[in-house]
Amino acid sequence: MYPASLEKLIQCFRTLPGVGEKTAERYALLISESDPEDVRQFAEALINVKEKLHHCSVCGNLSEGERCSICSDASRNHRQIFVVQSARDVSAMERTNEYRGVYHVLNGLICPSKGVMPEDLNIEKLTERAAQADEIIIATNATLDGETTAMYLDRLLKQKCPDVLVTRIAHGLPAGGMLDYADEMTLSHALSDRRKMR
Ligand SMILES: [Zn+2]
Structure with a gap:
């Protein structure tokens, strides 16, 4: 003792x-x-x-200011939005130095068996942002919850903002692959090989 x-x-x-x-x-x-x-x-x-840390008022990423450094960066393309599960995925994608758009962090995935429903996630703000966007790239993981969430978002966005292009990153990652564990080369390919949903 x-x-x-x-x-x-x-x-x-x-x-x-x-x-x-x-x-x-x-x-x-x-x-x-x-x-x-x-x-x-x-x-x-x-x-x-x-x-000091809280969620960026625009994208939900971790930030010390009201807006994160990415949302505050005027040189980035604010009409292209890369949708991820967590701040770790933003960090992984930024390491590739390939992507010049902005992000939207859901802070979780839809998982009815764990009681996580769409209203528990940062989804409503995404539909508001999508109205001013050209492309929404859905980059949730290739897991069951990640695919469920991607399908839900695709349906929702088609309904609310029919003009916006909705794409899904290519998962050259193995099935069940996690974005934040993928190396930079795999992530770069996942971005460049993205496909239009449905
Ligand atoms: Zn932000």
Whole structure:
């Protein structure tokens, strides 16, 4: 049994995925022996990430300002919208340096068995943005939930904005492939080989 403050830190590390009792104990002891300034910066980073970050009011991406850096960038094509599940997918796509449009982050996928319905996701704002767009590229993962969501969005957009072109990225990724695990070359091809839906 350790002093209460150390036990508390061990319990905090235990809440992280993949961190067991032994690892949590090792991390907590390491912190207790670290330089006080390093520890202060670590603690500050934890607080800041919660206090400063929120969702961009336009696209739903993570941002410190009201609008994210991509939505604020006038040199990008704001009439082409790449729709993804999470901020991780935006980050993966940006690493390719291939895409010059903007994004829309759903912050999840439709999954009725887990109780996630369209109204729980950032979908309504997408239909508003689509009215001023030329192309909506649906880039949800090639999983069951990803395909369900893509089909739902395609139907919804055809109904609400019949003039907008709706495309789906090519999944040269294996079936069940996750966007954020794909390498840059695969992602570039997935974008250039996209197809019109239906
Ligand atoms: Zn944004």
